[in-house]
Amino acid sequence: MSDSPSIDRIWPDPESGLDDTAVLALTAFPSDRTWLRVNFISSIDGAATRHGLSGGLGDDADHRLFALLRRAADVVLVGAGTLRDEGYGGLRVDDASIAWRTDAGMPPHPVLATISRSLSLDPASSLFADAPVRPIVYTVASAPDDRRDALSVVADVVTVGETDADLVRVREDLAARGLHRIHSEGGPHLFGELLAAGAVDALHLTLAPTVDSGDAGRIARGPVAPRSARLASVLRSGEELLLHYLL
Incomplete structure (x- = not known):
């Protein structure tokens, strides 16, 4: 669209003014296996938030990529804390995404999945x-049990551990439901x-051209052994970089 923020590919194979089809091709899920990717800014x-919210860091290009990454997903996985902090409502994609998904033989909207050990979620909320x-x-x-019963009225509640959630079991359960294209929007925990x-x-990381200082956390938290990553593509919109890594 003419009013969309311009996104250029600077590596590999530089190209200016990528349309949505080109961006979707660069960020496509593999077609032959379950794939879980994470999107952060x-x-x-290194600040992952501004005033406590990740949305404060992004500009129009980041918002465009955010929407396109959701477009191709079977399921969007979000931590319960992020759902509350970022004010998520019912997960709906825009009209262009609905049309694209329908043409691709997909349901109009992706499924929303979350993880909550305490089940401190309001079943009456817009979510x-x-x-x-x-x-x-x-x-x-x-x-x-009372929270489990209340949420079971409005959601599929699935147990994936005794006291700690087993994230491998989460991934396996999503795949068993036919939800192989898993897109996670955080949070850091x-x-x-x-x-x-x-x-x-994979990780899609938008690098905002700001120095925020302060006490904001990083995009990943917890005792994690270092992992190497391979750079798959670099996009740019103005001074902002849109990085795609394979882990």
């Missing part, structure tokens, strides 16, 4: 009431746990 000094597809809530056996479980295949 960070300032150049569930406005959801076009029944969400999935992964939890543990020790979660309160979930990303750290996914890394520790060896469950992450």
Whole structure:
């Protein structure tokens, strides 16, 4: 679209003014296996949030990529804390994404999945009431029974551990449901746990051209052994970099 922020590919094979089709091709899920990718934004000094929210760091190009990454996903996986902090409602994609998904033989909207050990989620919230597809809530056996019963009315509640959620089991359950294209939007604790479980295949990282200082956290938290990554592509919009890594 003419009013969309311009995104250029600077590596590999430089090209200016990528349209949505080109961006989707660069960020496509593999067609032959389950794939879990994570999407984050960070300032150049490592801040994952501004005023406590990741949305404060992004500009129009980051928002465009954010929407396109959701477009091709079977399921969007988000930690319960991020759902609350970032004010998620029912997960719906835009009209262009609905048309693209329908043409590709996909349901109009991706499924929303979250992980909550305490099940401290309001079943009457718009997260569930406005959801076009029944969400999935992964939890543990020790979660309160009353909260489990209440959420079971509006979501599929799945136990994936006794006191700690097994992220490999989450990934396997999604795949068993036919949800092989898994797109995670954080937060940092979930990303750290996914890394520790060896469950992450790729990272899409927007590098915002700001130095934020302060006490903001990083994009991954927790005791994680260092992992190497391979750079798959570098996009740019103005001074902002859109990086794609394979883990």
